[in-house]
Amino acid sequence: MSDTTPPYDSFLLVSFGGPEGPDDVIPFLENVLRGKNVPRERMMEVVEHYQHFGGVSPINEQNRQLLAAIKSEFKESGIELPVYWGNRNWDPYFEDTLRQMRDDGCKRSLAFFTSMFSSYSGCRQYRENILAAQTAVGEGAPAVEKVRMGFNHPLFIETLAENLRVAAQSIDADLATTQVLFTAHSIPFSMSDHCDYERQLNEACRLVADMAGADRWKLVYQSRSGPPQQPWLEPDVCDAITELDDSSPLGSLIVMPIGFVSDHMEVLFDLDEEAADLCKSRDIKMARAATAGVSPKFVSMIRELVQERLSDDPMRRALGDLGPWHDVCPADCCLYTPQRRPQVGAS
Ligand SMILES: C=CC1=C(C)c2cc3[nH]c(cc4nc(cc5[nH]c(cc1n2)c(C)c5CCC(=O)O)C(CCC(=O)O)=C4C)c(C)c3C=C
Numbered sequence: 010m011s012d013t014t015p016p017y018d019s020f021l022l023v024s025f026g027g028p029e030g031p032d033d034v035i036p037f038l039e040n041v042l043r044g045k046n047v048p049r050e051r052m053m054e055v056v057e058h059y060q061h062f063g064g065v066s067p068i069n070e071q072n073r074q075l076l077a078a079i080k081s082e083f084k085e086s087g088i089e090l091p092v093y094w095g096n097r098n099w100d101p102y103f104e105d106t107l108r109q110m111r112d113d114g115c116k117r118s119l120a121f122f123t124s125m126f127s128s129y130s131g132c133r134q135y136r137e138n139i140l141a142a143q144t145a146v147g148e149g150a151p152a153v154e155k156v157r158m159g160f161n162h163p164l165f166i167e168t169l170a171e172n173l174r175v176a177a178q179s180i181d182a183d184l185a186t187t188q189v190l191f192t193a194h195s196i197p198f199s200m201s202d203h204c205d206y207e208r209q210l211n212e213a214c215r216l217v218a219d220m221a222g223a224d225r226w227k228l229v230y231q232s233r234s235g236p237p238q239q240p241w242l243e244p245d246v247c248d249a250i251t252e253l254d255d256s257s258p259l260g261s262l263i264v265m266p267i268g269f270v271s272d273h274m275e276v277l278f279d280l281d282e283e284a285a286d287l288c289k290s291r292d293i294k295m296a297r298a299a300t301a302g303v304s305p306k307f308v309s310m311i312r313e314l315v316q317e318r319l320s321d322d323p324m325r326r327a328l329g330d331l332g333p334w335h336d337v338c339p340a341d342c343c344l345y346t347p348q349r350r351p352q353v354g355a356s
Pocket residue numbers: 024025026038041042045047051052055068123124128129130131132194195196197200234235268269270271273274275
């Protein structure tokens with residue numbers, strides 16, 4: 010490492026958080042929806058989804074497993090960074106984590122966000138959250154810099170291509186002929202107009218489909234929360250299934266939640282319940298492909314994204330046409346509304 014290389018002294022897993030019991034559900038969702046134009050009725054609908062699973066989102070447990078996997082991957086690779094975890098919407102909150110990091114003597118941390126695609130929610134909002142937490146902690150709060158977006162990293166694409174093949178095998182489907190629907194969280198146009206979310210998603214879908222040999226694929230959206238008069242990305246996964254099946258009976262279908270890195274509540278409810286019920290009612294054999302989770306290659310990708318920032322080597326691995334994404338976000342990266350003024354946060 011040369012003198013100009015930032016002396017990172019810690020690693021921070023940046024994530025969303027989720028409720029750990031029935032009483033947590035409403036305060037959690039109020040955190041999620043603060044500042045977002047989402048009707049109360051939609052929030053109460055989502056409350057039911059969470060209560061249906063005992064009020065516990067699997068996301069926190071999945072992040073605990075991811076942290077453990079990252080720790081052992083770092084150890085095996087000789088990376089001596091202590092590993093921390095902070096969330097936007099639930100305990101452990103960023104402020105508590107940054108305070109702990111300051112008390113442990115951390116000055117500059119490298120962060121991995123559990124979002125593989127650029128959007129306000131998955132990029133800028135986290136940087137704003139971290140800035141707010143640094144301000145709250147005050148003097149001595151560690152600096153936080155994020156690793157680049159990994160949507161086109163070969164190890165991410167390989168992980169998902171393998172998961173797609175496994176899903177196809179589970180229903181004896183031929184990927185060359187079976188319809189594949191890749192899903193991602195729908196967002197309002199006022200968000201998608203100011204980021205590369207759709208471009209990155211389309212690229213990742215193409216790369217995964219090519220690698221797995223899936224010839225019939227489409228990118229669709231799930232988990233829409235806005236009022237009906239507000240335009241959000243479409244089509245919705247269930248509308249797409251209905252339309253495709255009406256035009257020519259699908260028979261079999263593979264759904265892959267490419268926009269998410271773990272099988273959290275939105276995957277369990279919107280896909281494993283709603284989309285699966287729809288498929289059952291139409292006699293469609295549906296397989297839901299696994300998310301990256303703690304797959305060894307995905308964990309190795311996180312390690313690689315960290316290692317490239319610890320070294321002077323400019324090498325950045327990426328597949329496809331978009332190239333490696335930026336290490337440092339430009340000032341206007343992932344704005345939400347055109348009127349929003351750029352704010353400086355963790356890069
Ligand atoms: C305006 C945009 C969004 C609204 C409103 C919204 C509501 C909402 N989201 C969840 C739960 C999750 N969302 C997650 C990811 C996610 N959400 C949005 C946008 C909105 N969500 C985006 C663009 C993304 C992808 C980027 C990211 O932040 O990950 C996730 C996954 C988080 C993870 O770390 O994997 C969850 C869970 C709820 C319950 C909700 C309110 C009804």
